[in-house]
Amino acid sequence: MRSPKGIQSLVRDYQLWIMILPAILVILVFNYIPMYGIQLAFRDFDFTKGLTGGEWRGLAYFEQFIDSYLFTDLMRNTFLISLASIVLGFPAPIILALILNQIRKKRMKKLMQTTVYLPHFISVIVLVGMLNVLLSSETGVVGHFMKSIGLGHINLLASTSTFIPVYVLSDIWQHCGWNSIIYLAALSAVDPQLYDAAKIDGASRWQTIRYVDIPALVPTIIILFILSMGSILSTGFEKIFLMQNALNLPVSEVIATYVYKIGIISNQFSLASAIGLFNTLINFVFLFAMNAISKRVSNTSLF
Amino acid sequence: MDHIKAGATGKEFAFRVVLALLCAVIFLLIAYPLYFIVIASFSDSTLVSTGKVLFFPKNISFFGYQEIFKDMRIWTGYRNTVFYTLFGTLVNMLFTLPAAYVLSRREFRARRILMFFFVVTMFFNGGLIPTYLLMKDLQLTNTIWVFILPFSVNVFYLIIARTFFETSLPKELHEAAVMDGCSHFTFFFKVALPLSKAMVSVIALYYLVGHWNDFFTALIYIRDTKLQPLQIILRDILLSNQVFANGAGTGGDAGGYAQRYADQIKYGVIIVSTLPILVIYPFMQKYFEKGVMIGSIKG
Numbered sequence: 001m002r003s004p005k006g007i008q009s010l011v012r013d014y015q016l017w018i019m020i021l022p023a024i025l026v027i028l029v030f031n032y033i034p035m036y037g038i039q040l041a042f043r044d045f046d047f048t049k050g051l052t053g054g055e056w057r058g059l060a061y062f063e064q065f066i067d068s069y070l071f072t073d074l075m076r077n078t079f080l081i082s083l084a085s086i087v088l089g090f091p092a093p094i095i096l097a098l099i100l101n102q103i104r105k106k107r108m109k110k111l112m113q114t115t116v117y118l119p120h121f122i123s124v125i126v127l128v129g130m131l132n133v134l135l136s137s138e139t140g141v142v143g144h145f146m147k148s149i150g151l152g153h154i155n156l157l158a159s160t161s162t163f164i165p166v167y168v169l170s171d172i173w174q175h176c177g178w179n180s181i182i183y184l185a186a187l188s189a190v191d192p193q194l195y196d197a198a199k200i201d202g203a204s205r206w207q208t209i210r211y212v213d214i215p216a217l218v219p220t221i222i223i224l225f226i227l228s229m230g231s232i233l234s235t236g237f238e239k240i241f242l243m244q245n246a247l248n249l250p251v252s253e254v255i256a257t258y259v260y261k262i263g264i265i266s267n268q269f270s271l272a273s274a275i276g277l278f279n280t281l282i283n284f285v286f287l288f289a290m291n292a293i294s295k296r297v298s299n300t301s302l303f
Numbered sequence: 304m305d306h307i308k309a310g311a312t313g314k315e316f317a318f319r320v321v322l323a324l325l326c327a328v329i330f331l332l333i334a335y336p337l338y339f340i341v342i343a344s345f346s347d348s349t350l351v352s353t354g355k356v357l358f359f360p361k362n363i364s365f366f367g368y369q370e371i372f373k374d375m376r377i378w379t380g381y382r383n384t385v386f387y388t389l390f391g392t393l394v395n396m397l398f399t400l401p402a403a404y405v406l407s408r409r410e411f412r413a414r415r416i417l418m419f420f421f422v423v424t425m426f427f428n429g430g431l432i433p434t435y436l437l438m439k440d441l442q443l444t445n446t447i448w449v450f451i452l453p454f455s456v457n458v459f460y461l462i463i464a465r466t467f468f469e470t471s472l473p474k475e476l477h478e479a480a481v482m483d484g485c486s487h488f489t490f491f492f493k494v495a496l497p498l499s500k501a502m503v504s505v506i507a508l509y510y511l512v513g514h515w516n517d518f519f520t521a522l523i524y525i526r527d528t529k530l531q532p533l534q535i536i537l538r539d540i541l542l543s544n545q546v547f548a549n550g551a552g553t554g555g556d557a558g559g560y561a562q563r564y565a566d567q568i569k570y571g572v573i574i575v576s577t578l579p580i581l582v583i584y585p586f587m588q589k590y591f592e593k594g595v596m597i598g599s600i601k602g
Contacts, residue, residue: 009412015487016405020417023402023456027424030453033437034429040436051436096329102322112326114588115334121580123516125534126573129541133343133569134336141339144354173333205318238519242542263432264523276430287426 041274054270061274070258078254081240084168086228092176094221097183098209116177128242131157131170158247167243167252171236186220187213222300229290231283255279344368344570352566367567371575376540380533387450387532388514395510398455400503403464404491407472421458435523444524450514450532457513460506467502468495501590508587515580533576540572 010017037051041061044054065071096116103109122130135156137143146154156162190212198208237256244252255275263272295301343351347362355361371377406414406421428434434453443449472495480490496503518534525531539545544565 013411016408016411019401019487019491020405022398023461024417024420026398026452026456027421027458030434030437031424031428034433035427037429037433037437040433051433051440099322099325099329103326108326112330114585115330117588118337118581118584119333121512121584122577123518123534123537125518125537125541126577129537129569129573130336130340132541133566134339139352139566141354141357173336177333204314206314242538259431264435269432269436273430273432276432280427280430
């Protein structure tokens with residue numbers, strides 16, 4: 001009985017199938033075939049046999065990565081950069097949204113929003129280029145400023161102690177405004193009666209933020225937090241890669257940049273796949289752990 | 304009573320002062336670097352590099368821009384990027400919007416399983432190396448297609464579009480159209496798309512910016528200099544210091560001189576390469592909040 005019905009709906013919906021077919025094909029080829037190719041992490045790559053033809057090696061490549069002298073450095077750098085990005089970068093758009101939401105004058109608000117969204121559209125290369133010219137200790141405007149307040153010649157871009165602050169702060173500069181949009185949207189959905197009630201109870205503006213605005217944001221905050229935990233080990237490959245130089249390499253080499261160098265530059269495809277898969281697995285563990293915790297604590301979860 | 308009121312307004316006043324100060328600081332922190340790049344790009348480079356240019360351009364000079372417009376690499380990169388961006392976005396829209404429409408039709412039986420098929424890829428992927436080897440096997444490396452095909456469907460935008468179609472097209476509208484003998488094709492093109500201009504523009508903007516700023520694809524898959532997009536040229540100029548294409552001014556004793564002009568060229572290149580995005584930005588801005596809200600709240 002089932003198959004005639006299936007064919008019937010196939011015939012009835014043939015136009016819908018035509019409309020969705022290109023998207024299915026693209027995702028199948030460019031997303032699912034590489035997933036199948038993950039096997040490479042467990043095999044020797046053999047040029048003549050392609051993605052899945054080489055000899056089985058089991059977990060040998062994972063062991064090779066974990067035993068390598070770079071392993072602890074890579075893990076530490078990746079964690080530190082991700083952690084700093086989350087600790088500083090996650091609350092920033094929330095605070096910004098609360099501030100923007102307090103502006104009563106329409107034109108002021110518009111001007112502020114236009115300004116804070118703008119850096120989001122600058123490309124990573126241009127952003128790192130801007131950092132290079134602005135932070136240069138010899139000719140940059142920040143370099144001159146630091147000299148004038150007596151901090152002297154610190155090369156912010158080539159020092160192991162300033163790499164993470166420069167990375168995180170410039171990231172906040174670029175994306176904080178854009179990321180605040182989602183919180184602004186959540187705030188605009190708050191029932192106006194709540195504000196009126198708070199006013200009648202004599203709440204100050206600060207108290208309104210504390211007792212009306214922030215609670216209204218909590219579900220959005222939790223969902224976004226879970227998502228950001230899921231990517232704790234895969235932060236901004238492109239920007240880190242572009243900001244790397246010989247002097248900051250001890251703190252700026254992360255798993256993603258290492259995979260690129262091992263895989264694409266030196267053609268050790270199997271080892272690089274294993275490291276990439278290792279990275280993905282840790283992301284998953286974080287995502288599920290945070291999801292479970294949040295389900296317990298606040299009844300909000302992704303799945 | 305009066306006392307309490309006075310206290311409250313005093314507090315309110317303090318709140319406003321703090322708010323205004325905060326806004327001013329945020330505004331300056333974000334706007335000043337951008338403003339500085341603009342004025343530095345056409346000020347005398349010696350004054351810029353010695354920190355004399357802070358708020359207004361001084362000794363206006365367009366040397367940097369002259370060098371940029373003489374540089375053939377910039378033009379090739381520009382032409383390539385404009386092509387990849389426009390063509391790529393067109394393909395994106397052709398692949399994404401019809402699929403999103405289909406996924407929004409409740410009567411479409413395969414809808415749930417196909418949603419799952421798409422959503423899985425947001426959380427799990429094969430990673431860099433298998434993807435790279437696949438592109439090689441498909442012989443997409445060193446072709447323009449590597450900029451277009453692999454990214455023709457972004458699942459996140461697909462879901463935004465689907466949610467929009469689902470919530471903004473009333474059921475009655477489709478029923479009425481079907482009564483009039485309207486097929487899915489005509490309904491999609493004549494009714495659904497015209498009613499979704501805001502969403503379509505937001506998604507087009509996302510795709511446009513994505514293509515415009517993409518350098519990773521070229522970094523990995525493109526060796527041929529004739530196919531290089533603007534961002535790779537920018538990397539050479541801004542980060543690898545290959546400022547003067549024909550090697551002018553790189554001679555020994557001209558070192559300091561060359562470095563000064565190199566900086567001016569860099570400031571100018573930043574402006575020239577970012578300008579197109581900044582030009583369309585104001586027209587799109589009014590849709591941003593709407594677009595993000597559509598995608599997030601009911602995703």
